Amino acid sequence: MNPVPSMDQMRDLAGKVAVVTGGTKGIGRATARKLAARGANVVVNYFRSRSAADETVAELTQLGVKALAVRGNIGNKDFHDKLFDQVQSTFGHVDILVSNAALGIFANIMEIDQRAWDLSLHTNAEAMLFCAQKAVPMMPPGGKIVALSSLGASRYIPGYAAIGISKAAIETLTRYLAYELAPKSINVNAVSGGFVDTDALKSFPNYEDMVREVVRRTPFGRVGNPEEVADVVVFLCTDAARWITGQIVVVDGGYTLT
Secondary structure (H helix, E strand, C coil), X not given: CCCCCCHHHHCCCCCCEEEECXXXXXXXXXXXXXXXXXXXXXXXXXXXXXXXXXXXXXXXHCCCCCEEEEECCCCCHHHHHHHHHHHHHHHCCCCEEEECCCCCCCECHHHCCHHHHHHHHHHHHHHHHHHHHHHHHHCCCCCEEEEEXXXXXXXXXXXXXXXXXXXXHHHHHHHHHHHHHHHHCCEEEEEEECCECCHHHHCCCCHHHHHHHHHHHCCCCCCECHHHHHHHHHHHCCHHHCCCCCCEEEECCCHHHC
């Protein structure tokens, strides 16, 4: 029988610095909290709610780490300089980048206009690329990049066209970054979350019908929760995942088995 890890053993990320985009709600907040619980200092990016950012920072600091919230639109390339300049001035380096922030307009493929296209691609895929370009020069060997994708990257979801395409781009970026950053001993992976009970899921136009269908098709008979996805994200940020790179890890409770 394996012994239960001690609190010291569970703080295996002590001294590490993590940046979590979209880190004040849903999966991002759960990820930030779990990183802090394992000892990492955490920088959360947010766009709208100052109160949610303040609550998140307070929650993280109560776990005995340093925490910082930086407000800005991650879909705006000019903001990336501000974000990583603050990381540099506060901590001097970054060990972990979690590209989680996501935004999009629900529309079928023939309804996508320039605004819907740009919003999804800039906030979701471009942000991952350009944040990685800023973070990597600040990363020591052993750095980790984890992006959040979704099932819509490879499967049809009604009204999800622009967002799904941007998530597919994220998965391709993951593979390219993984290959090119391996000589620097930096791992790059993505987590493809299934249907998770967040505000993002509730924003679907056919939310109630979708949840019923997901519950029916999922072997566990329910939708997931943010912590279940965050657990996998955080695992990929640890040394235990040092031989995993370029992978898209599906966390969906078995939904895609049927």
